[in-house]
Amino acid sequence: MSYQTQTTGTTSWTNPERCPFCDAGLEDGGWGFIAHVRANPQCSTEYDMWREQIAGDMGGEWGG
Ligand SMILES: [Zn+2]
Numbered sequence: 001m002s003y004q005t006q007t008t009g010t011t012s013w014t015n016p017e018r019c020p021f022c023d024a025g026l027e028d029g030g031w032g033f034i035a036h037v038r039a040n041p042q043c044s045t046e047y048d049m050w051r052e053q054i055a056g057d058m059g060g061e062w063g064g
Contacts, residue, residue: 021046 013020019036021043026032037044 019043020050 016033017026018024019026019033019040022040024036024040026036037047
């Protein structure tokens with residue numbers, strides 16, 4: 001088994017200034033994304049699934 005960082009799962013987040021789900025530009029890589037997700041139910045759903053997948057893979061919390 002090889003251990004991968006960052007690229008685990010189906011979403012490859014290559015640019016923190018863009019939403020990985022809908023490719024929209026974000027004002028700020030941190031809070032801009034949170035605000036974007038809250039304003040876009042579709043992205044919110046995908047973000048939740050992505051986060052759960054990361055948590056499942058890592059077996060712990062995913063913190064910034
Ligand atoms: Zn989005």
